[in-house]
Amino acid sequence: MASVQTFYLPHFPSNPIYIALFKDVSNASFLRQQLLDANTEFDYAFLDATMILSSTHLLAALFRTLNDSLHNRLKSRTIHSEIVFSLSPNNNIAEAFRRFGISATTNSLIAVKISMSPPSPSNPLSIESVQSHLTRVVQGTQMVFSDETLLGLTDLERLRKVYKLDSGKVGGGGAGKKGRNGKEESVVNGMNGFEDEVDGRLEMESVILGIMALKGS
């Protein structure tokens, strides 16, 4: 069975990042309410998985969050709300939550928890503690957080809209007619020679990372 995964960004060796992905989530509005109530047991970034293009997309947001935290530049309340904000193309925090955060109707959920210190016997936070808490509170099917899983979940059309990718060639052209999940479909039409899905998604990812990097400039 799939379980929580631990990631380390190369330049933040003291910050293990725990990531879990759930499908067919049936209690999203309960989970969202815990965040609204600032329930301290729910110190997570709960993301709508359909708004995540790839693991690189999420890792880039995590890098920005940890780097801004390092320089005391967080724009939102906690490091976890900052992850949601980092994904956004603009400075509107409420909008970032509407677009990338969990909503009452979220079906596919990514839970992220950043630890501010490395795992140790004295650190209450561990992969086991995160797993057991999530198992207890999330009603859904846990999946492996991977590009393969995301491939079947991402709402490419919405991502293109949110990051305004239709103005350029990336994600432009006949893209509007593509299915909601974008499964097995090409993102970019053939006009630039980026013809298959991998190229299309990677190309889209490259532009999105740039947009996220320049946010607030």
Place this chain on the structure above:
Amino acid sequence: MTYAPAPAPTAEPAPQTHPTLTLPAPFATSPDPPSLLTQGAEAIIYKISFLTPSTSCALKYRPPKPYRHPTLDKRLTKARLLAEARVLVKCRREGVRVPAVLAADWEAGWVGLEWVEGGTVRGVLDGWVHREEKEGAEGEGGKEKEMLDLMMRVGRAVGRMHEIGVCHGDLTTSNLMLRPFKKGKAKREEKDSTRDTVAPTQSSREAVRAQLAAGKGTVSAERETAMTAESTAPAPAPVTQDTQEGREKEDTAGSPTLAGDIVLIDFGLATQSSHDEDRAVDLYVLERAFAATHPAAEPLFREVLRCYGESYKGARVVLKRLEEVRMRGRKRSMLG
């Protein structure tokens, strides 16, 4: 930068990979020592790993200039860094091949760029001139054709950039890179005939998965296996796949080839401009760079211009303008 006294010689010399320069946080704490690539007047370029241990990144760092007023220095650094990053993102949006912007911190003075494999066009030209001199013009007809094909790609790449309203500002042959096609990726125009030979047993979906998982890497059966294993028993940084050595081996394997995409780099002096004059100056700078290589490179540059002229509406007007710019350049060098 501070001037430290020269360290007393010790029995064991320090490893040479660590430059004495400090990197901005958080890169100062890199898992493996970053390698210093170039140190120009404005920027220092390091090769580092970014997001995953297997993803390379060109970190372009503009350190504080001690002789400038700190406030002014910060403002200038920020303005230049953002101008460059914005032009790069604009190019990527519009499908012009440039390194992607992976991250940036304009307060700290750095931008992280997608690592471009391959070498500079300058290197290719030097190698070509060297061979011409050694072997003479005869025999190498195939190579000649390959060179002209490369020039066509250069002309088109510059044309596409100009077409979207970007002028480079420092268009030398060192700022044009030739990135070999990824293994598993054929030349775009020929891809359908070769794609299937690379991963014959994989369905296209599996290929997509492997490639996505490998970042910008290539498809390999071992990696796929490794990845699946890691997914079920997650180790730290489960997205890790290929090693740096793997990448480099791939690059140098086989005979040197001129196949690949032209990728424009170094947009530190770029402007968003559609003026014929700015475009013509770009071409003039490139022409001088070709001329500086060797007189034999002149017919090659003619091919660049020919293909540039056909690459977008408005290109021919720029070629006319180039003649004026040349005249001015000649006059100036006669006076100077």
